[in-house]
Amino acid sequence: MINPAVTSVVTSFASGTPCYSALTWISSKGELSPDLAERWEVSDDARSHTFHLRRNVTWHDGQPFTSADVKFSLENVASKIHPWGRGAFKMLERVDTPDEHTAVLRLTAPSASLMHATHNAMSAILPRHIWEGTEILKNPHNKQPVGTGPFKLVEYLPGDRIRYVRNENFYFEGQPDFDEFILRIISDAAARVAAFENGEIDYLYSNAIPSSELQRISEMPGVKLVQTNVSAPAYLGIINMKNKPYDDVRVRQALAHAIDRKFLRDTIVPKYAENQIGPVPPSNPLFKADLPDYAFDPGRAEALLNDAGYPRGSGGTRFDFRLLWPASDIRLTRIADIVHQNLAAVGINVVLQPLERATMFQRGFVGEAFDMLMESYSQHADPDIGVERLYNSNNIHTPPLIYTNNSSYRNDEVDRLFDEQRVQTNPAQRKETYARIQEIIWRDVPVLPLMAYYGVSAYRSDRVENALNAGDGNKDSFARAKAVL
Incomplete structure (x- = not known):
């Protein structure tokens, strides 16, 4: 697409x-x-x-x-x-x-x-x-775009490259500066970084950079990093509330206590991650800063699971936990390994299921064959756009649609509050309404925010300037980019 x-x-x-x-x-x-x-x-x-x-x-x-x-x-x-x-x-x-x-x-x-x-x-x-x-x-x-943008697509070789040429009739004078633009498709992360380091490619957008390589890339000569959180990206764990035992709020709260989210932030995206407490990203003015967090507390997690009626069995485990994520996302693969260890420590048997994204869409989002589905989400500058879609019961579809209310969370008060705040033009009043929304959703935990993070892109500033300056590096049209002569 x-x-x-x-x-x-x-x-x-x-x-x-x-x-x-x-x-x-x-x-x-x-x-x-x-x-x-x-x-x-x-x-x-x-x-x-x-x-x-x-x-x-x-x-x-x-x-x-x-x-x-x-x-x-x-x-x-x-x-x-x-x-x-x-x-x-x-x-x-x-x-x-x-x-x-x-x-x-x-x-x-x-x-x-x-x-x-x-x-x-x-x-x-x-x-x-x-x-x-x-x-x-x-x-x-x-797959054959006809737009008004700065570049025209002229060649698409699946698995290899997409080639664009300059739109001679683009409406901003002097843009774009380049006659041709090639988007290389390199599935292997190490190969992407090597191609960048060797000068074969000139930029890496945020989702293409392994977090473990950010420091090294930042130290390469002639390279500039650009970071932004305009789209409020976060790794979220969507919990399938249609399935037992995840229909029980105590079990969902136990998951929140059992997963060491600080360790995830410090390990997966050091320097570029933030703790997200509740459904609204911390970068948003509507974020409720005094919302209490679920502390990493395996003992509390075990007590909640016992109280919910799920004691450890003879083998030491309580129940299975099908964990799905897109295999192409290296960060999520590392997150899955840590979640596996954390949940095993409290007696939950994690069934790891890394999938190709198209397969994950069908098996997870559409087929609902998951207990937690981990994915990177843009939560946006306004939560009406990127947050509400995950929690309003009006966004539960039959058949299910991707990136909607895939936890099947229903709360009449939350639905009503979303409707109320949508038409509130007084910022203070709207913030108060959103504070109550956050309190209820965070109590119910239909979705567990694993971490908010900054999108960090890189480009060769010795060849290109004024690049990757859009709201996200992966949404840059390169109309404003200039060649360094």
């Missing part, structure tokens, strides 16, 4: 963002600036957002870009298909197009999160003339 408009999979961002644009662009500091929209304004009642679009923008196939493309993309793709967009655009009623260069987003109620959703991570604009009337997820253009 080479289409960031329909998925939040990292590889789709890395391969698709050079081709596609959105209404706004977000920097590594979280600042929004104009992209396909030259400017915008919000009505006094905050229910209308008017975007004034650039003129003389064309798609890669030469067709003109208009407000009809914005209307089609936001109404039919971002708000209905994208895992983050379904929450971010929950208040979107329709998009009006008074002329070809104006798009007006009409909301049913004010939305504090809307502007955070207008950039490429969840609102890439697709050409209506190619996508309208098709089955979006099966359209062949998911």
Whole structure:
């Protein structure tokens, strides 16, 4: 999939963002600036957002870009298909197009999160003339992008490379600086680092860098590291509450006490990890800083398990624990090994199941054949976008969808509070509502945050400058990158 408009999979961002644009662009500091929209304004009642679009923008196939493309993309793709967009655009009623260069987003109620959703991570604009009337997820253009972005995809060799050439008609004068851009596909982590060290490649985006190599890479001559937590990335453990004994809150709390999350942070991503207590990332202004943590306490974990009616059996174990994660993520493989040891110490038999990501999607997210599913999640600048999707019971789907409420957590009060805060325009009031949401969810532990972390990317500053400056390194279009002469 080479289409960031329909998925939040990292590889789709890395391969698709050079081709596609959105209404706004977000920097590594979280600042929004104009992209396909030259400017915008919000009505006094905050229910209308008017975007004034650039003129003389064309798609890669030469067709003109208009407000009809914005209307089609936001109404039919971002708000209905994208895992983050379904929450971010929950208040979107329709998009009006008074002329070809104006798009007006009409909301049913004010939305504090809307502007955070207008950039490429969840609102890439697709050409209506190619996508309208098709089955979006099966359209062949998911691998043959036609966008308005700085680069055109001209060659895709699966397992090897994707080659792009400069979009001569890109709407920002002087961009991009490069005539050609090649994205190498190197599945082996050691080989990726070696290729970077040997000068065969010029950049490594955050998810491609083994954490164990960060220090060494930072010390290489002519190399610059860029770190950001704009998208609030975290490794989360999704607990399947449909399965016994994980439907019992005491068992879930026992897991939280049994896993040494400080050791995970200090070992897996030293210097770039933070403790996440509760569902909202610590970098977010809505984070409840005084929320008490589950201390690493194997004795307390054992007491909770005994109290829940799961004593150790004759062999010393209590029950099985099917642990799934994408095998390609080296950090998660190391995390799984530590979780295995921690849980074995309290009598839980961990069944390790590293899987190819496509298989994990089907067996884990869709097939629900897991007890805990570990994955890297973007939680975003606003929790309405990246957090609520994991806990609102309205986001439990049949059949299940990936990156939604896959723990099957249901709490009527939490659902009600999510609805309340969504229309609260007073920041203090909204923070108070979110504080209560965090208290309830952290008590119930349907998801265990293993750690929040910074995305750290690297590039050769002796060859390239002004690179990897988007909200995340894996979402950079490289329009602003410049060659060092």
